[in-house]
Amino acid sequence: MGLSHPHPDELQMATVLHALSDPQRLRIVRILAGDPAPRRCGSFDLDITKSTLTHHFRILREAGLIDQREEGTARLNSLRRGDLDRRFPGLLDAVLAGAPGPVAASV
Amino acid sequence: MGLSHPHPDELQMATVLHALSDPQRLRIVRILAGDPAPRRCGSFDLDITKSTLTHHFRILREAGLIDQREEGTARLNSLRRGDLDRRFPGLLDAVLAGAPGPVAASV
DNA sequence: TCGATAGTACGACGAGCATCGTACCACAAA
DNA sequence: TTTGTGGTACGATGCTCGTCGTACTATCGA
Numbered sequence: 001m002g003l004s005h006p007h008p009d010e011l012q013m014a015t016v017l018h019a020l021s022d023p024q025r026l027r028i029v030r031i032l033a034g035d036p037a038p039r040r041c042g043s044f045d046l047d048i049t050k051s052t053l054t055h056h057f058r059i060l061r062e063a064g065l066i067d068q069r070e071e072g073t074a075r076l077n078s079l080r081r082g083d084l085d086r087r088f089p090g091l092l093d094a095v096l097a098g099a100p101g102p103v104a105a106s107v
Numbered sequence: 108m109g110l111s112h113p114h115p116d117e118l119q120m121a122t123v124l125h126a127l128s129d130p131q132r133l134r135i136v137r138i139l140a141g142d143p144a145p146r147r148c149g150s151f152d153l154d155i156t157k158s159t160l161t162h163h164f165r166i167l168r169e170a171g172l173i174d175q176r177e178e179g180t181a182r183l184n185s186l187r188r189g190d191l192d193r194r195f196p197g198l199l200d201a202v203l204a205g206a207p208g209p210v211a212a213s214v
Numbered sequence: 215t216c217g218a219t220a221g222t223a224c225g226a227c228g229a230g231c232a233t234c235g236t237a238c239c240a241c242a243a244a
Numbered sequence: 245t246t247t248g249t250g251g252t253a254c255g256a257t258g259c260t261c262g263t264c265g266t267a268c269t270a271t272c273g274a
Contacts, residue, residue, distance in 0.1 A: 018128035094197035
């Protein structure tokens with residue numbers, strides 16, 4: 001069975017914001033936004049174990065932020081940009097534009 | 108001593124998103140955004156106790172979302188719209204524009 | 215068939231959170 | 245001075261979260 005993804009109309013602002021409020025997940029979303037090509041879960045360089053990765057990807061998927069498609073033994077992740085932009089216009093852009101750290105990001 | 112507020116340059120995206128990811132706090136922010144006049148903590152009609160309210164206001168203040176100014180026995184809250192907009196352009200607008208619930212918000 | 219690779223499932227642990235109740239403080243009005 | 249009001253402080257409780265390790269499944273390639 002295909003992983004359950006929330007319908008675009010069911011996305012909750014609070015849930016989306018919560019999914020984005022973790023630094024690791026924020027990083028994942030940034031990476032996905034930086035390159036439109038779907039990515040394998042393992043292709044994100046995040047100093048955490050595989051099980052923790054799986055956990056974060058599930059949170060992102062269940063919040064409606066990413067789409068996970070099974071492809072052989074891998075799982076391809078992509079941002080649900082269209083759905084997000086339709087439901088919460090400007091939100092993703094604002095989050096992605098936000099400086100990753102303290103204002104020193106301009107270094 | 109005056110309540111400690113984070114400097115505009117120190118606002119963290121993840122912290123701000125976390126502060127906004129609670130339904131009660133989201134409601135508080137919406138109310139503050141709907142009326143520019145500073146509001147007393149007690150003037151929000153949120154079915155929670157006083158101590159819980161205090162807790163939420165502290166989270167919002169420490170994340171840099173609101174400004175709390177002491178005025179006699181009361182505490183006046185206002186949105187730090189300018190600081191937020193400068194640091195994370197478009198974020199607040201996108202969050203406030205977001206439907207409060209499932210898409211039925213268009214009722 | 216054997217081994218490597220990609221990822222999940224489950225259980226555990228420590229930390230933090232949302233909530234409450236009670237006690238308390240500061241100020242204002244009677 | 246007494247009473248009421250607006251809010252904090254502190255402790256408790258139950259839940260969720262982020263993280264890990266180990267065990268497992270499924271697929272692909274040699």
